[in-house]
Amino acid sequence: MRKHIILQTDFGLSDGAVSAMYGVALSVDPWLRIFDLTHDIPPFNIWEASYRLYQTVEYWPEDSVFVSVVDPGVGTDRLSVVVKTGLNQYIVTPDNGTLTHIKDKFGIVEARIIEEEFNRLPNSGESYTFHGRDVYVYTAARLASGIISFEDVGPELSVENLTLLPLAKTEVKEKEKVITGNIDILDVRFGNLWTNIERELFVETGVLYGDFLEVTIENNKRHLYKNMIKFVRSFADSRLGEALLFVNSLDKIGVAINQGSFAKAYHIETGDNWKISFRKVDV
Known part of the structure; x- marks a missing residue:
């Protein structure tokens, strides 16, 4: 059974970036159902990306696959990950703090590093500036369509080693x-x-x-x-x-x-x- 894909970015809709992500997902499986969470995250605002996921995910069915791309560190050695949440959903994202609220509120039961040798859009060349298209939505589409399993994403990463932002206490x-x-x-x-x-x-x-x-x-x-x-x-x-x-x-x-x-x-x-x-x- 195919899973839903829900996209969140800071790309806006004034150019073709989000459309390209849709195209990649549908080229993997034309029967996928793709939805937008938001593309209006303020540029580079990882905190807001984390919060908007927290605001949204619990209202989607189990096995939904979220792609969140707010990635000021694109092209650096920051990791690309897929996590399975305590709500039995998946989130594909850079490991840069975007998972902070999800881990705190719903828990993360398992994390895997995306192995780009197998989970990268074919013929995407040497570009390292658009992982949202070339790595994240491509991996999400393969996971959502059942082409790969969660275990096929790549090696396991300890949940305790995920990058988190500080959360203020009351x-x-x-x-x-x-x-x-x-x-x-x-x-x-x-x-x-x-x-x-x-x-x-x-x-x-x-x-x-x-x-x-x-x-x-x-x-x-x-x-x-x-x-x-x-x-x-x-x-x-x-x-x-x-x-x-x-x-x-x-x-x-x-x-x-x-x-x-x-x-x-x-x-x-x-x-x-x-x-x-x-x-x-x-x-």
Whole structure:
């Protein structure tokens, strides 16, 4: 039975790169079903590639094959790998940190290094700048169509030796009733902030829908925002233009402006240095 292939890149759609990947996959097996996760990852942004996989993979069937190509190290000695996840899916990608969130959230049960002697597009020459076409989607198509097995990808790599990015931890200061975490990523189109703080932490600290929380955002210890925001069940529970706290689609706490962009309004970005804290207050 053929498996699905799902593609993610930072290539965009303004040239022929993604189309070439489709063509390679279909030349391996014209009956493959190929889908796009996104091709709008910001150039070279490995963190966002990792997060978008985490946002998506659990909603696809077992045996789906994901190809993620955000590869600033293309042509270097970084490894090319295929991993089998704890959800019984496969991800084909450079070993550069793209698997960070998958390993943390769902687990990786086995990893293999792509052996290019056997798993490289024939007649692709000496080019080492387009592994997405010549190695990754070619290997994914052969795996998805059953031409090769997972074991045929290449030698096994210890899961513990995979390259991972640092993940920020959340912190709860029970005495002060403060929850601190990071702004992991933006809901790009709408400008909402997605934090790494699980909804369960709000439950454990007694935060209920309708409560007001003091929200503080800082970057490199420089305060950029501090205000009271209401925790609501849906956007309909707030007024137009009002800031709100909500539970996003990954069951984490988000910050938004109803029909506005919180990120643009307050010049908020994402990353290790972007900290956010919540303190429940009585009003």
